Amino acid sequence: MGKTLAEKILSEKTKQDVKPGDIVVSPVDWALVQDTTGPLTVRExxxxxxxxxxNPAHTILFIDHAAPSPQKQLSCDHTFLRKFARDYGAVLSDVGEGVCHQIMAEKYARPGDVIVGADSHTVTAGGLGAFATGMGSSDVAAAFGLGKTWFRVPETFFIRLTGRLQKYVTAKDIILHLIGSIGADGATYKALEFGGEGLSSLPVPDRLTIANMAVEAGAKVGIFPSDDATLEYLTSQGRAADHRYVAADADARYERTIEIDLNKLQPTIAKPHTVDNTATISEVKGTKVDQVFIGTCTNGRLEDLKLAADILRGKRRNPATRLLVAPASPQIVLAGMRMGYIQDLVQAGATILPPGCAGCLGVHQGVLGDGETCLSTANRNFLGRMGNPEGLIFLSSTATAAASAITGVITDPREVA
Incomplete structure (x- = not known):
């Protein structure tokens, strides 16, 4: 019987003929933590x-969520992680070196890898054809020491993409549409495998955005086949040797198939306070916005800087709306500077934040005031997510966020650009 992509990877790693529901112990290629989950993992x-x-060289500690540190307690956590990395030979990615999920894509993740992290958005690496998932700190601590972990082999939903996205409709709109359709628990412990003829129009940065938010539907992994687009991306990172083609069998059996016609998608918004509380742009446009936040592991890539710069170039943010931009890695910052995107954004009134998670977590660099509304390109809009339960968070694509920064209200980017 043919296998889905998740089943093929776990079969290869465990050297077993796995099927959905099996409990398996799999070797782990990479194990990671970040500075909010890392101290607990290390203590465990x-x-x-x-x-x-x-495997010290494949054990990575990222300091990115509260970076630079805004308070003494977090600074002490950082020094604790640095000491552990020195003592045990683990890889340390320190302040300013980028968001863990973006750095995994740029430097480490490979098609067919099994990756675990003490962060739910570890699923991002599925955009490169990896079986990547978040786990609790205790499980990741065991993976640190044993180099392996256990999984229940997930059933798979196949997300068949057809058609092609319209201008200013993006990968973020695809995943918001999907989550709104199936619900925040609609894919609990399932693998979301993306494919279909529409896949060829989505480069790896788009796939990373979609995989990043698979967990917002409860999925164990969000995973894409490794194809020529994957090779192109890895080559751009100087890692062509890390590429191999990985795909599901033609006769793979899926628990469910969901069709998404990219031609028909509209800019989509997630309203407070859940990611599946979605609406099309026409239903929410005109909503006042106090802050626009573009960046982090979901939409902090070079393509996002370009898209925002293209929309904002020669314009100015609304004086009543703050515009914060957080690139996901130093590589992105430098490329954005070379190509003029950073200059365009600053001239439009944006505040450029250091590579890291910034306001997404609500620790610093963008905490909302009482009653304020933020339109964010991050992945979560839970009550209190940006540091204040009296604030409201709407999620959108970079295009919608950039257009809304100009007008000061939620705006259809197709009407501004």
Missing amino acids: FLGLGLPKLA
């Missing part, structure tokens, strides 16, 4: 009494 690891990391 130390409590296990294991003498060393199973």
Whole structure:
């Protein structure tokens, strides 16, 4: 019987003929934490009494969520992680070196890898054909020490993409539409596998955006086949040797198939306070916006800077609306500077934040005031997500966010650009 992409990867790793529902123990290619989950993971690891990391060169500690640190307690957590990395030989990605999920895509993740992280958006690496998932700190601590972990092999939903996106309708609109259609728990512990003829029009940065938010529908993984677009991306990162073609079998069996016609999609918004509380742009346009936030692991890529710059170039943000931009990595910042995107954004009134998570987590760099509304390109809009339960968060694409920064209200980008 043919296998889905998730089943093929786990079969290869475990050297078993796996099927949905099986409990398997799989080797782990990469294990990661970040600075909010990392201290707990490290303490759990130390409590296990294991003498060393199973694979120090593939154990990565990222300091990105509260970077630079806004308070003493978090600074102490950072020094704790730095010391552990030195003592055990783990890889350290320090302040300013980028958001963990973007750096995994740029430097580490490979098609067919199994990746675990103490962060739910570890699923992002599925955009490169990896079986990548978030786990609890205790599970990741065990993976640190053993180099393997257990999974229940997930059933798979096949998301068949057809057609092609219209101008200013983006990959973010695809995933918001899907989550709104199936609900925040509609794919709990399922693999969301994306394919179909429409896939060829989506480059890897778009796939990373979609995979990043698969967990917002409850999915264990969001995964794309590795194809020529994957090779192109890895080549651009100087990692062509890391590429291999990985795809589901032609006769793979799926629990459910969901069709999305890209031609028909409209700019889509997630309204407070859940990601599946979605609406098309026509239903919410005109809503006042106090802050626009573009960036982080969902939409902080070079393509997002370009899209925002193209819309904002020669214009100015609404004086009543703050515009914050957080590129996801130093590579993106430097490329954005070379290509003039950063200059265009600053001239439009944007505040450029250092590579990191910034206001997405609500620790610093964009915390909302009481009653304020933010239109964000991040992945979550839960109550209090941006540091204040009295604030309101709407989620959108970069195009919608940039257009709305100009007008000061939620705006259809097709009407501004």
